[in-house]
Amino acid sequence: MTEIPEHLLKRSRQARGTTADEPTEKADDTTPAATSGAVQPAAEPASTPEPAPAVPVAPYNAAASSRKKIPWWAASALVLLPIWAITYVGTLERPPEAGSSGLLADGDHVYSARCASCHGASGEGGAGPAMTDGEVTATFPTPAEHIVWVASGSAGVGLGSPYGDEAVGRVAVGGMPGFGTALTTEELIGVVLYERAHFSGSEFDEGLAEAMDEAIHSGQLDLEGHLDPETVTVDEVLDLLRSAEFGQDDQLATG
Numbered sequence: 001m002t003e004i005p006e007h008l009l010k011r012s013r014q015a016r017g018t019t020a021d022e023p024t025e026k027a028d029d030t031t032p033a034a035t036s037g038a039v040q041p042a043a044e045p046a047s048t049p050e051p052a053p054a055v056p057v058a059p060y061n062a063a064a065s066s067r068k069k070i071p072w073w074a075a076s077a078l079v080l081l082p083i084w085a086i087t088y089v090g091t092l093e094r095p096p097e098a099g100s101s102g103l104l105a106d107g108d109h110v111y112s113a114r115c116a117s118c119h120g121a122s123g124e125g126g127a128g129p130a131m132t133d134g135e136v137t138a139t140f141p142t143p144a145e146h147i148v149w150v151a152s153g154s155a156g157v158g159l160g161s162p163y164g165d166e167a168v169g170r171v172a173v174g175g176m177p178g179f180g181t182a183l184t185t186e187e188l189i190g191v192v193l194y195e196r197a198h199f200s201g202s203e204f205d206e207g208l209a210e211a212m213d214e215a216i217h218s219g220q221l222d223l224e225g226h227l228d229p230e231t232v233t234v235d236e237v238l239d240l241l242r243s244a245e246f247g248q249d250d251q252l253a254t255g
Contacts, residue, residue, distance in 0.1 A: 188226075
């Protein structure tokens, strides 16, 4: 049997010992390495909330915000404008009411055009006598007398001569023109009845105008032509007024 040298046995044992101990050492060495070498997941940063989207401004609000404001002096002028408008309208001549017709409506128009310059727009008087507060019916108790006066004027009675009711004491001084040829019979009677009904509040003359309107529309009464300022008489006018069959014939002559 061959004897193995000692140094070879020793080398063999060292080689086996190294091989047997290596897994344990490696296991011991890998455990901490695995533990220390493990990569921890990175913490995600806290999410920042996104700002809310801006609410779009409506076009009309944007236009109102950018529109130039009315200056204070212009606003003051606008406040005073209605007052000026009311004052201005009050100075205008009142036109006849739309659709109005008849003797009183015609008389209103004739008075504004022919008589208001002397007797006042509201009958308050001026160059001519006043017609309000019963003045005109006191001067002329009957419409026939009043119609003759307007048709013939001052020249018809003569300058310096009394006219109308003697108790009133009116005297012709030459200021009243005769309208017999300037106005038709219908216009002349209309303006007289308008003055008596509107300015003196005569219900009798208002009713007479309505009765004459009906007679004209029915063809019973014809007021065409003119009253001759030189020849017209109270009786002639009474005949015209009686044609309306007003039903108050006694009052036509006495007022």
